[in-house]
Amino acid sequence: MPLVSGRIIFDKANEFGFAVGAFNFSNLEFLKAILEAAEEEEAPVFVQTTEKAIRYAGIEYLSGMVHAVKDRYKIPFALHLDHGKSIDTVLLAIRHGYTSVMIDASDKPYEENVKITSEVVSLCAPLGISVEAELGNLEGEEAETRLADPEQAKDFLLRTGADALAPAVGTAHGILKLRERSEIDFERIKRTKELTNAPLVLHGASGVYKEYVEGINLYGGLVKEAKGIPDDQIKRAVEMGINKVNTDTDLRLAFTYALRKILAEEKSTIDPRKILKPAMEEVKEVVKRKIRLLRSSGKASLF
Numbered sequence: 001m002p003l004v005s006g007r008i009i010f011d012k013a014n015e016f017g018f019a020v021g022a023f024n025f026s027n028l029e030f031l032k033a034i035l036e037a038a039e040e041e042e043a044p045v046f047v048q049t050t051e052k053a054i055r056y057a058g059i060e061y062l063s064g065m066v067h068a069v070k071d072r073y074k075i076p077f078a079l080h081l082d083h084g085k086s087i088d089t090v091l092l093a094i095r096h097g098y099t100s101v102m103i104d105a106s107d108k109p110y111e112e113n114v115k116i117t118s119e120v121v122s123l124c125a126p127l128g129i130s131v132e133a134e135l136g137n138l139e140g141e142e143a144e145t146r147l148a149d150p151e152q153a154k155d156f157l158l159r160t161g162a163d164a165l166a167p168a169v170g171t172a173h174g175i176l177k178l179r180e181r182s183e184i185d186f187e188r189i190k191r192t193k194e195l196t197n198a199p200l201v202l203h204g205a206s207g208v209y210k211e212y213v214e215g216i217n218l219y220g221g222l223v224k225e226a227k228g229i230p231d232d233q234i235k236r237a238v239e240m241g242i243n244k245v246n247t248d249t250d251l252r253l254a255f256t257y258a259l260r261k262i263l264a265e266e267k268s269t270i271d272p273r274k275i276l277k278p279a280m281e282e283v284k285e286v287v288k289r290k291i292r293l294l295r296s297s298g299k300a301s302l303f
């Protein structure tokens with residue numbers, strides 16, 4: 001069971017009360033690291049690309065790579081559009097064989113978010129493509145913080161028919177998580193789950209592990225003001241009802257650390273494969289660590 005609709009993974013994770021890892025990629029090295037880690041852990045997984053990743057690599061490369069290897073793995077995995085900001089991007093993803101999309105109209109007024117998300121659902125549902133939507137605003141690259149209201153989440157899911165919801169619960173994108181609080185708003189997750197019983201998604205969930213930040217700085221980098229979500233908070237968020245956990249920053253940190261280290265240590269090498277291989281291996285290690293943290297190891301057998 002290789003490339004599947006995100007809905008199949010969302011529903012299984014919701015039914016059995018676990019979370020799957022969702023990892024961002026924009027090149028071969030990340031994609032391969034993610035899929036091989038998931039295969040070794042026998043874990044279902046989302047591989048996802050943002051609009052920026054699409055602009056960087058070209059959607060033909062990104063979806064082409066995934067479709068080329070879809071029969072190479074036994075685990076179920078979905079190709080997901082992360083933070084699609086417009087109907088046009090969603091259509092682009094549909095045309096290129098994405099099996100899941102996120103429409104993020106959370107910066108729009110509520111009624112407009114309902115309208116845009118409903119439109120995306122009406123495009124995707126007949127094709128079996130799952131839709132993740134966002135409510136409230138995450139901190140970081142997006143606008144000012146607005147946490148998601150659980151009652152509104154219920155109304156939103158009823159009216160839009162979205163398969164999964166990413167409620168803003170205090171986390172942030174980028175290298176600095178939990179800007180304004182010391183922990184995730186667990187009660188908000190719990191209440192949203194109670195009212196909706198829908199698959200819930202946690203964004204901005206990287207651990208920003210100290211060893212990588214320090215390692216990067218040790219080898220000539222300059223990463224400051226880094227703060228992640230501790231692993232125990234991720235665990236608790238999953239217990240409260242999170243079913244998909246997005247990780248991007250941690251993969252970037254692992255990759256950059258390994259890259260800086262190899263370039264510093266192997267000064268004579270000019271072979272990109274010798275430079276990128278250790279970085280790919282480091283990304284793979286982080287993906288495995290996350291999969292174990294989410295307890296999705298072995299869950300491929302449920303499909």
Ligand SMILES: [Zn+2]
Pocket residue numbers: 083173203204246
């Ligand atoms: Zn996000």
